[in-house]
Structures are given as C-alpha cells and as structure tokens.
Amino acid sequence: DSGVTQTPKHLITATGQRVTLRCSPRSGDLSVYWYQQSLDQGLQFLIQYYNGEERAKGNILERFSAQQFPDLHSELNLSSLELGDSALYFCASSVLADHYNEQFFGPGTRLTVL
Amino acid sequence: AQSVAQPEDQVNVAEGNPLTVKCTYSVSGNPYLFWYVQYPNRGLQFLLKYITGDNLVKGSYGFEAEFNKSQTSFHLKKPSALVSDSALYFCAVRDGNTDKLIFGTGTRLQVFP
Numbered sequence: 001d002s003g004v005t006q007t008p009k010h011l012i013t014a015t016g017q018r019v020t021l022r023c024s025p026r027s028g029d030l031s032v033y034w035y036q037q038s039l040d041q042g043l044q045f046l047i048q049y050y051n052g053e054e055r056a057k058g059n060i061l062e063r064f065s066a067q068q069f070p071d072l073h074s075e076l077n078l079s080s081l082e083l084g085d086s087a088l089y090f091c092a093s094s095v096l097a098d099h100y101n102e103q104f105f106g107p108g109t110r111l112t113v114l
Numbered sequence: 115a116q117s118v119a120q121p122e123d124q125v126n127v128a129e130g131n132p133l134t135v136k137c138t139y140s141v142s143g144n145p146y147l148f149w150y151v152q153y154p155n156r157g158l159q160f161l162l163k164y165i166t167g168d169n170l171v172k173g174s175y176g177f178e179a180e181f182n183k184s185q186t187s188f189h190l191k192k193p194s195a196l197v198s199d200s201a202l203y204f205c206a207v208r209d210g211n212t213d214k215l216i217f218g219t220g221t222r223l224q225v226f227p
Contacts (some may be wrong), residue, residue: 043217056212102167105157
C-alpha cells in the first residue's frame with residue numbers, strides 16, 4: 001500500500017457526461033501528479049500541483065481540469081466525455097516537487113465511457 | 115526532449131534463472147531514472163531509482179539496476195526470478211524542466227515455473 005488513495009475505483013458513465021476523480025496523497029506529500037494510462041497512449045502525464053498551485057501541465061485536454069485543495073487532496077474533473085477518454089487514471093504524490101524524490105502511485109480509477 | 119525506450123514488449127524467463135529487463139534513455143543533462151512495477155489491477159509500485167553515485171542500484175524485492183552512461187542504459191536485473199515477479203515493468207525518466215515522469219512503453223515479464 002503506497003498510502004495514496006483514489007476514489008472511486010471504477011466509474012462507468014456515458015458520453016457527454018462529467019465526472020470527478022479524487023485523490024488523497026500520502027501524509028506529508030505536497031506534490032500531486034495525475035497520469036492517464038491507456039492501451040494506445042501508454043502512461044501519459046496530465047498535470048501536477050504543488051502545495052495548492054498548478055506547477056506543470058502535460059497532455060491534458062481542455063475538457064479536463066484539476067485542482068488541489070488546502071488539505072492537499074486533489075480532484076481531476078473530466079467533462080464532455082468521449083469514448084476515447086476511457087482509461088485508467090492514476091494519481092501520484094511525492095514529498096517535494098524535485099527531480100530526486102520518487103512518486104508514489106495510487107491504485108487508480110478505471111473510467112469506462114459508454 | 116527526455117525519453118526512455120523499452121525495446122522488448124515481453125520477456126520470458128524460467129523460475130530461478132536470472133532476468134534482465136532492458137531500458138535505454140535519451141536526456142539532456144543529468145539522467146534521473148526510475149523503475150516501477152505494475153501488477154494486474156494495481157497501481158505502479160516504485161522499485162528503485164538512479165540519481166547519482168554508484169552505477170549499481172539496489173531496490174525492492176531483490177531487484178537491482180545497472181546504470182551505464184556510455185551505453186545510455188538502465189537495465190533492471192534480478193539474479194533469480196520468481197513466478198510472483200510476473201508483472202508489467204516500466205522504466206521512467208524525470209523530465210528536465212518539470213518533475214513529471216516520462217514512461218517507457220512497458221515490458222511484460224512472464225516467469226514460468
């Protein structure tokens with residue numbers, strides 16, 4: 001158990017809908033990262049927050065947004081969902097935002113868009 | 115741009131034999147390299163990292179990795195494979211400008227009894 005929790009574990013929804021994925025980082029970790037894992041794209045970085053502020057953006061669609069709250073938990077919002085958004089979404093956390101510390105991953109949220 | 119390549123989609127090895135999962139990297143500047151393992155329906159688990167120092171890095175579950183600067187490689191190794199090592203292994207490099215991890219395509223390790 002990495003100490004990173006994600007809810008829900010599974011999510012099934014329809015095209016055009018909006019969902020929110022939640023992540024609680026390990027205790028004491030200030031940096032939160034979101035990744036998407038799909039068969040065709042592999043593991044792709046979406047976005048990073050550090051102590052409540054957006055720090056880096058990756059291949060994140062405009063339909064997607066995220067935030068990190070004062071208690072350091074983070075939410076990833078996906079809207080106007082398309083079939084191609086079906087994927088495993090991982091949250092990871094690390095103590096600091098630097099090159100040296102490893103990231104610890106949560107169990108993921110499997111999103112299925114029908 | 116930073117990148118890693120895992121040239122093998124799958125590696126098959128008999129239990130008790132040594133295993134190697136290959137990874138090569140391309141970076142500008144110092145490489146910060148990581149190995150993760152993913153078991154079915156689970157998240158990624160950190161195995162080990164190379165930041166600086168000794169070229170042989172020891173990690174969790176008996177795994178180690180050898181950093182080779184001249185060959186730009188960071189191969190994952192284990193002296194004696196277990197059936198329970200069967201999983202998907204990812205090599206990753208830290209992006210030079212951000213903290214994000216850039217992952218390889220993954221190598222599926224199958225250890226046969």
